[in-house]
Amino acid sequence: MIDIQIKKNLKNYLKSLIEKEKNRIKIISVYSLSKEEIEKLTKFFSKSSAEIENIIDPSIIGGMIIQQGSKIIDLSIKNRLKNIEKKYGNY
């Protein structure tokens, strides 16, 4: 059996990790986003404390992928093409 205090501490640690992860926003794009673009995105998230990380990945072809915690908004061209493939390519 795990000690109650250890359990509580572990729970708090995980909560803080989740919170930290929520404040951390990953934006995957083809090119490095400009300050202006990042600012606009920060406004969109309405979290001034949010930590935005811009990851460059040319494989997404175009658009961007936004990841906050476990939530992902995939607005990349690669994803659009994948959806088309799912719709017409896999019978």
Next chain:
Amino acid sequence: MESLGVDSRLLIAQIINFILFFFIFKKFIARPFSQFLINQKKKDEERDRILIELKKKEEDFLKEKEKEIKRIREKEKKMMEELKEEIRELREKMIAEAKKEAEMIINKAKIKIENDKQKLNLEMKKKIVNLSLEIVKQILSETLDIDTQKAINKKIIDHLTKGSFDIN
């Protein structure tokens, strides 16, 4: 009589002699011979009768035999006809079964061909779509310059700020 040259005593003796001879002949020779002839005739008659009887029996036997042969032949003919009929029915049954089986095989083959055709069509469509998408990906990767990329991102950010997407 003597004047005629006939000796009467000799004549009498000869007459007596003849009578004696007649009786002896009749008693010891003629009668047994006659009896023997009668017996012989009876035997001949008996033989003839037996012969006729045998002939009749033979004829009857031959007739019976002929009848039996005829009966066997008729039976044989009937059996042959029955056998022929059975063979004909069996052959028709076998032909019908073979036809049915052939139809079944043809139908199965048709279904398989149709399925294969559909499968092939789908596979082909899938390949065409995948190939087209690969081409599009390749072309987009090569043709999208930084300005176009920025324009796309601007559009996305505008949509986000307008509230078209919500991450929270």
